[in-house]
Amino acid sequence: MLRSVKLEGDTAIINAEYLDHKSMNRILKSMDSEGIRRVKIKNVYGIRYIGAGMKSNMDIEIYGTPGNDLGIFMDGLRITVHGNVQDGCGNTMNSGEIIVHGHGGDIVGYSMRGGAIYVRGDVGYRAGIHMKGYGDRNPVLVIGGEARDFLGEYMAGGIILILGLNMKKRMFNMRFVGSGMHGGVIYLRGRIDRLGEGVEAAEVNEEDMKIIGRLAEKFCRYFNYEMDEVMDQEFMKVIPLSHRPYGGLYTR
Amino acid sequence: MKRIKTYLQPEYVIERLKDRCNKCKICVRECTYNVHIYNPKRDEILSRDEYCVNCQRCVVFCPTKAIRVRKNPNTYRENYHWTEEVIRSIKQQAETGRILLTGMGCDKPHLTYWDRLLLNASQVTNPSIDPLREPIEIRTYLGKKSEHVNINYKDGGDISLETELAPxxxxxxxxxxxxxxxxxxxxxxxxxxxxxxxxxxxxxxxxxxxxxxxxxxxxxxxxxxxxxxxxxxxxxxxxxxxxxxxxxxxxxxxxxxxxxxxxxxxxxxxxxxxxxxxxxxxxxxxxxxxxxxxxxxxxxxxxxxxxxxxxxxxxxxxxxxxxxxxxxxxxxxxxxxxxxxxxxxxxxxxxxxxxxxxxxxxxxxxxxxxxxxxxxxxxxxxxxxxxxxxxxxxxxxxxxxxxxxxxxxxxxxxxxxxxxxxxxxxxxxxxxxxxxxxxxxxxxxxxxxxxxxxxxxxxxxxxxxxxxxxxxxxxxxxxxxxxxxxxxxxxxxxxxxxxxxxxxxxx
CATH class of the missing domain: 3.20.20.70 (Aldolase class I)
Structure with a gap:
């Protein structure tokens, strides 16, 4: 295990080539308790659960492709991935930030409770489903490219912003957006002609544009885009029709 | 569409024994379904049977035991296949077009095997034990159990467990x-x-x-x-x-x-x-x-x-x-x-x-x-x-x-x-x-x-x-x-x- 770690200044470099997830998290946790704040993990080929459940303000940079459930249950970490992420990135994360300089797999941001995920490219199916929010806790998922079906399904809170920067047309192709959504908001840069049940498409207002602007600015900063490129199109939003989409389903 | 009149009758009816009821209104306060209501003009307590779910709250708390909750005697003609419950369910769904919601567990009689299983006891060939006089161990550990355990025997008679046990x-x-x-x-x-x-x-x-x-x-x-x-x-x-x-x-x-x-x-x-x-x-x-x-x-x-x-x-x-x-x-x-x-x-x-x-x-x-x-x-x-x-x-x-x-x-x-x-x-x-x-x-x-x-x-x-x-x-x-x-x-x-x-x- 020790062979895999070296220190460069205040940054710890971990070579993940020969590590399994158990040793990886053990190393990260022991570094955290020793006060190391910056970590670079190199040669990551599918290690799962990196940063699982860690309560820390550590800054982790990952080179390669982390496996499923990157940052699951994490609380405060800042993870930057130079590569793609697999399924369940930011699953049930509580706070912190994940910045992905590639694409994301399925269920990115499943059940997020706080913090933010920025993905430069596309994400898979069921991204941002069951995102939550309460009071000032408002998780954020920003997607630079496109998403597959069921984006924001069952969403109960939080914000999803999807930019579709790589789209040839200005029309999103995903289906069942926001099915069963009962809280939160999905902002889209472009149009969509089919939505999930129980949601409606609405025009964005000034307040919405402020939020979009704030998130887009960060997106541009992280991924070297110009604001003009991102803000050159009209935005719209998807919101729930009711807080109780299935309230009328049952008789007592 | 016209409003559909319900054909459902109350499942339970409330009987209030006049000679026992002292109009203390505890039943009014205790019922969360508003079955009992007090009419101050006529100083009487009335019951709205249709809201009653037979939870027995009012019965237990009535200080003079003046309340009886009975199954509504106005039942449908007896039929083993088309039971009261079946008929009620159909009528309710015909009136609402919705899924029937319920609480607690299945209340049907045919799914219990515990009552078909009987336990053994010792007779003659091995003695039974009196738990009042001898200890009986019911402590239970839940979790993975190791297939083998290795024990370290140390000099001086001390022993320790080498195998790491699962939590x-x-x-x-x-x-x-x-x-x-x-x-x-x-x-x-x-x-x-x-x-x-x-x-x-x-x-x-x-x-x-x-x-x-x-x-x-x-x-x-x-x-x-x-x-x-x-x-x-x-x-x-x-x-x-x-x-x-x-x-x-x-x-x-x-x-x-x-x-x-x-x-x-x-x-x-x-x-x-x-x-x-x-x-x-x-x-x-x-x-x-x-x-x-x-x-x-x-x-x-x-x-x-x-x-x-x-x-x-x-x-x-x-x-x-x-x-x-x-x-x-x-x-x-x-x-x-x-x-x-x-x-x-x-x-x-x-x-x-x-x-x-x-x-x-x-x-x-x-x-x-x-x-x-x-x-x-x-x-x-x-x-x-x-x-x-x-x-x-x-x-x-x-x-x-x-x-x-x-x-x-x-x-x-x-x-x-x-x-x-x-x-x-x-x-x-x-x-x-x-x-x-x-x-x-x-x-x-x-x-x-x-x-x-x-x-x-x-x-x-x-x-x-x-x-x-x-x-x-x-x-x-x-x-x-x-x-x-x-x-x-x-x-x-x-x-x-x-x-x-x-x-x-x-x-």
Missing amino acids: QLRLETPILFAAMSFGAVNLNVHRALARAAAEYGTYFNTGEGGLHPSLYKYSDHIIIQVASGRFGVNAEYLNKGAAIEIKIGQGAKPGIGGHLPGEKVREEIAKLRMIPVGTDALSPAPHHDIYSIEDLKQLVHALKEATDYTKPVAVKIAAVHNSAAIASGIVRADADIIVLDGVRGSTGAAPKVIRDNVGIPIELALASVDKRLRDEGIRNEVSIIVSGGIRSSADVVKAIALGADAVYIGTAALVAMGCTLCQRCYTGRCPWGIATTDPEISKRIDPDVASARLKNLLQAWSMEIKEILGGMGMNAIESLRGNRLQLRAVGLNDAELKVLGVKAAGE
């Missing part, structure tokens, strides 16, 4: 309190369950609604649940339990998700679950990160990672047709405990058609799971908890003889606190103050009294379990675990006997 739950009695979420029940109920579990030396399960921070002090006696809605789940919560339970399914509603009606989602509940106040709290039918055994393994490992491999992880499934194969998969997914919830399992809200028709009896599922895991040589890798309609210490003993390590009780615990199974948990107006989050009605549960009632129940059942064990000539519950020779069946066919692995009485 275990230690129960002073093989009974735990089943998952009931904060939201389905209120904080006073959680307080009572947590306190009783801690004081008796067993565990209470949070259900899927998070754990109120005021209960953190009972951490060592709490199993925290992670279900598909992931409500209340964060690293802090995961570390506030002695064990973690992944809920895949529930006996009352296998295959469908959770549904906490918006009426019950008040401020505190919404805050813990992080959803808007008044929305229906929806848990999807599947976990969307679990579509296979391999995916389940992933969540098991993620939870173990997040808690540094210090806590057993349980996986709860509803008892369904392929439970045995699924259970084998759960063991291979590295779970420490399997929870099987049978068709009689309870709920705060479920479609009636699902509750009464989906899933299989726990007795059959338990026997087949236990056998399968033994056949595969992996029974030691996992403990089995069963639940779903456990009503008495006899049911507990029979479950253990069929292969369970312990049982969960939900309904029995609620009944101990006051529940009368009126099956209206989903309304959020529980007159006994249990399945409600209304702050006023919730006060009807005093955690001190309710926890005392729960502890009494655990104590009474534990003593009865010892009596039964002693009668069999056993001084430890380990000797009974999976010991089907202590069971005989009456009135079962060959197929049922084969699945249960039990002989017919007299054989």
Whole structure:
């Protein structure tokens, strides 16, 4: 295990080539308790659960492709991935930030409770489903490219912003957006002609544009885009029709 | 469309004995469904039978015992096929076009095997034991058991254990309190369950609604649940339990998700679950990160990672047709405990058609799971908890003889606190103050009294379990675990006997 770690200044470099997830998290946790704040993990080929459940303000940079459930249950970490992420990135994360300089797999941001995920490219199916929010806790998922079906399904809170920067047309192709959504908001840069049940498409207002602007600015900063490129199109939003989409389903 | 007139008659009628009623209006105050109303102009108390659910609250609290709740004598013509319940259901659906919602467990008579199983006792050839005079061990450990243990013998006679044991739950009695979420029940109920579990030396399960921070002090006696809605789940919560339970399914509603009606989602509940106040709290039918055994393994490992491999992880499934194969998969997914919830399992809200028709009896599922895991040589890798309609210490003993390590009780615990199974948990107006989050009605549960009632129940059942064990000539519950020779069946066919692995009485 020790062979895999070296220190460069205040940054710890971990070579993940020969590590399994158990040793990886053990190393990260022991570094955290020793006060190391910056970590670079190199040669990551599918290690799962990196940063699982860690309560820390550590800054982790990952080179390669982390496996499923990157940052699951994490609380405060800042993870930057130079590569793609697999399924369940930011699953049930509580706070912190994940910045992905590639694409994301399925269920990115499943059940997020706080913090933010920025993905430069596309994400898979069921991204941002069951995102939550309460009071000032408002998780954020920003997607630079496109998403597959069921984006924001069952969403109960939080914000999803999807930019579709790589789209040839200005029309999103995903289906069942926001099915069963009962809280939160999905902002889209472009149009969509089919939505999930129980949601409606609405025009964005000034307040919405402020939020979009704030998130887009960060997106541009992280991924070297110009604001003009991102803000050159009209935005719209998807919101729930009711807080109780299935309230009328049952008789007592 | 014209408004449809209802053809449904009240299920129950209220009789008020005039010579006993002193118009104290306690019934008016106690009824949360507004059945009793006082008319000051004429100084009389009237009853609106159509709202009555026969919860018996007014009957118990009437100081002069002046109230009788009777089944409405105006029933339909008797018919064994088209029962009263069937006719009522059809009329209700014809009038609303909706799914019938209900609460608690299946109330049909045909799904209980416990009553067909009888226990053994020692006679002549081996002596029975008197539990009042000799110790009988019912302490139970839940978790993976090592195949071998290596012991270090040191000079001087000291010994130490070399094998690293998997984390275990230690129960002073093989009974735990089943998952009931904060939201389905209120904080006073959680307080009572947590306190009783801690004081008796067993565990209470949070259900899927998070754990109120005021209960953190009972951490060592709490199993925290992670279900598909992931409500209340964060690293802090995961570390506030002695064990973690992944809920895949529930006996009352296998295959469908959770549904906490918006009426019950008040401020505190919404805050813990992080959803808007008044929305229906929806848990999807599947976990969307679990579509296979391999995916389940992933969540098991993620939870173990997040808690540094210090806590057993349980996986709860509803008892369904392929439970045995699924259970084998759960063991291979590295779970420490399997929870099987049978068709009689309870709920705060479920479609009636699902509750009464989906899933299989726990007795059959338990026997087949236990056998399968033994056949595969992996029974030691996992403990089995069963639940779903456990009503008495006899049911507990029979479950253990069929292969369970312990049982969960939900309904029995609620009944101990006051529940009368009126099956209206989903309304959020529980007159006994249990399945409600209304702050006023919730006060009807005093955690001190309710926890005392729960502890009494655990104590009474534990003593009865010892009596039964002693009668069999056993001084430890380990000797009974999976010991089907202590069971005989009456009135079962060959197929049922084969699945249960039990002989017919007299054989």
